[in-house]
Amino acid sequence: MELTISGTTKTFPDDLSVTELLEAEQVATPQYVTVSINEELVDQGSFDSRKLASGDKVEFLYFMGGGTRELY
Amino acid sequence: MSFTDSQLERYSRNIILKEVGVRGQKKLLAGRVLIIGAGGLGAPAAMYLAAAGVGTIGLADADVVDLSNLQRQIIHATSDVGAPKVISAKETIEALNPEVTVNTLQGLVTSENIMTLIEGYDFVIDGTDNFPAKFLINDACVIGAKAFSHAGIIRFQGQLITYIPGQGPCYRCLFPSPPPPDAVPTCRQAGVIGAMAGVIGSLQAMEAIKYLCGIGTPLTSNLLTYNALTMEFRKIKVAKRSTCQVCGHNPTIVKPLDYEIAACDLKSKPA
Amino acid sequence: MADKTLPTPDAHLDITGVVCPVTFVKVKVALDELEPEQVLSVRLNDGEPVQNVPMSLKDEGHKVLKLSDNNDGTFTLLIRRGQD
Numbered sequence: 421m422e423l424t425i426s427g428t429t430k431t432f433p434d435d436l437s438v439t440e441l442l443e444a445e446q447v448a449t450p451q452y453v454t455v456s457i458n459e460e461l462v463d464q465g466s467f468d469s470r471k472l473a474s475g476d477k478v479e480f481l482y483f484m485g486g487g488t489r490e491l492y
Numbered sequence: 493m494s495f496t497d498s499q500l501e502r503y504s505r506n507i508i509l510k511e512v513g514v515r516g517q518k519k520l521l522a523g524r525v526l527i528i529g530a531g532g533l534g535a536p537a538a539m540y541l542a543a544a545g546v547g548t549i550g551l552a553d554a555d556v557v558d559l560s561n562l563q564r565q566i567i568h569a570t571s572d573v574g575a576p577k578v579i580s581a582k583e584t585i586e587a588l589n590p591e592v593t594v595n596t597l598q599g600l601v602t603s604e605n606i607m608t609l610i611e612g613y614d615f616v617i618d619g620t621d622n623f624p625a626k627f628l629i630n631d632a633c634v635i636g637a638k639a640f641s642h643a644g645i646i647r648f649q650g651q652l653i654t655y656i657p658g659q660g661p662c663y664r665c666l667f668p669s670p671p672p673p674d675a676v677p678t679c680r681q682a683g684v685i686g687a688m689a690g691v692i693g694s695l696q697a698m699e700a701i702k703y704l705c706g707i708g709t710p711l712t713s714n715l716l717t718y719n720a721l722t723m724e725f726r727k728i729k730v731a732k733r734s735t736c737q738v739c740g741h742n743p744t745i746v747k748p749l750d751y752e753i754a755a756c757d758l759k760s761k762p763a
Numbered sequence: 764m765a766d767k768t769l770p771t772p773d774a775h776l777d778i779t780g781v782v783c784p785v786t787f788v789k790v791k792v793a794l795d796e797l798e799p800e801q802v803l804s805v806r807l808n809d810g811e812p813v814q815n816v817p818m819s820l821k822d823e824g825h826k827v828l829k830l831s832d833n834n835d836g837t838f839t840l841l842i843r844r845g846q847d
Contacts, residue, residue: 427726452671459729461665479728481666481715484644484651485621495792497785504788510823514795 421474434474438467447480454481493518499591503545516705517545521591523704526550526613528601528629530577532689533643533696534619535567540697542585542592546704549585550613552597553577564686601625603748606632615700616640619693623670624751630655630663632748634738639703641696641711646682648720650692653711653730654699660713665733665740673752688720769829769841772804773797778816779808779837786812787819790842794825797844802828805840813838 421434425445432444438457442450455462456479462470472478495503495517506512506520523546527534530553541549557565557572557580565577572580578596585594601609606628610616616638618629626642633640633655642663643652655662695716702708715728738745776793778786786807793803807813817827817840824845831839 454666456728456730459731461661461730461733463733463735464668479730481728481730482651483623483667483671484646484649485623485626500788500792501785504784507788507791508784508819514792 421472423472423474424477426479432472436472438462438470438472441472441478442467442480445480449482452483455479456481493521499545502589506544511707512705516707519704519706520545520701521547523615523700524548524550524613525615525617525700525704526552526610527617527619528552528625529619529621530565530567530581531555531561531619531621532564532645532684532686533693534617535565535581536690536693537617537619537697537700538581538585539567539588540694541700542589544697544701545589546592546700548593548595548613550595550597550609551578551581552599552601552609553581554598554600564684564689566686566690601628603628603632603750606748607636610636610638613638615703617696617700618642619696622753624753626663627670627751628748631738631745634662634664635745635747639710641699643692643696645684645688645692647684648688649718650688650720651715651717652692652695652699653715654703656703656710656712659710661730661732662736662739664738664745665736666715666730668733668737670751685720688718691718691720770802770843772841773801775804775806777806778812779806783811783815787816790816790820791823794820794842794844799844799846801844803842803844805842806833806837807840809836809838813840816840817842 421432422429423432438455447453457476503517507514507517525541525546527538527549530551538549538551555577557568557575557577559573562568562570567581567584576598578598582594582596585592597609610632616629616633618626618640620626629640637657639656641652641654699711703710713730715730717726717728734741737743774793774797776789778789781789790805797803807816817830820842821827826843826845828841828843833839
């Protein structure tokens with residue numbers, strides 16, 4: 421299936437969960453990333469169960485602090 | 493009120509703009525903006541707002557100017573090293589535009605004082621460098637029904653979003669809770685280019701100016717991200733989260749709360 | 764200026780003592796103090812002001828009723844204030 425990740429369309433295997441997508445995209449800190457699918461924010465607790473559908477537009481939102489430190 | 497000749501000259505480039513005009517300039521002069529954090533983001537925001545003629549600027553910061561701040565915190569000068577940031581920033585603003593009233597709080601913004609602090613302002617700019625402060629500002633602004641600009645920067649990336657009561661998601665919709673203080677094993681220093689703070693802090697000032705003048709479309713319901721290396725700006729559309737703890741259907745956070753600050757942030761902390 | 768079809772100005776402004784862009788700014792301030800459809804008479808210098816000010820006012824939705832040469836290096840501009 422085709423998914424648009426951060427504006428770029430790519431091909432992925434079918435029946436992919438959000439957790440699997442985060443792995444496939446090598447997101448460094450999946451526990452701190454916010455995921456939106458088609459402009460809807462997905463609850464962290466449903467990353468394993470939520471399956472992606474072909475054509476979904478996915479965005480990853482990352483914590484950004486004040487500039488000089490990774491997270492805190 | 494009527495303008496003096498020197499005001500007409502000073503603000504001529506604002507007034508010439510059809511969207512701002514005489515009325516917009518009057519709104520700016522009557523406007524009150526609170527900037528929490530007089531560091532990388534707060535510095536350009538404060539200077540552009542002062543230059544534009546925003547009548548009252550509030551500054552809150554507990555820190556003193558460190559030599560390592562000067563690479564990006566352009567409101568402070570070498571001679572200010574060791575001085576409280578709010579005092580140094582106030583002096584710069586007053587030199588730039590003596591018409592601006594500058595209120596200062598030299599101390600930490602906490603759940604105890606934030607509601608009183610934001611009360612007298614039209615718009616709040618989050619120029620802080622840590623997540624406890626960012627969540628505190630968000631919660632207080634949602635609870636106090638105050639418009640504010642959130643922003644964050646790291647390395648070559650920055651992002652911002654505007655919250656206006658009743659319009660779109662808040663910061664906590666995007667990120668339900670801060671990462672725990674022990675989330676990262678060490679307080680790894682990441683670095684940032686000063687101009688990054690300049691870009692994002694200036695965008696925050698622009699949002700405040702638009703809000704005060706009542707012009708344009710605010711950056712609500714959209715997270716604007718900026719990657720300086722690829723020179724890409726992206727507007728990511730985001731919807732309110734109905735389960736949001738502070739602005740959702742059944743809010744569980746009804747007063748501001750303090751999160752634990754990471755140990756490394758309690759020591760010397762160049763913002 | 765004896766043209767009977769032209770309205771009597773509701774206000775007068777002299778911007779011969781200032782240079783661009785304060786010229787236009789002063790006219791904007793004066794117009795802001797009027798109601799829509801009221802008329803402002805402006806005395807302005809030949810050259811840059813007379814070239815720019817009427818055009819800028821048109822861009823903002825005001826109506827230039829007349830521009831007359833006073834034959835002393837100045838012009839008189841009659842403007843009807845546009846709607847908000």
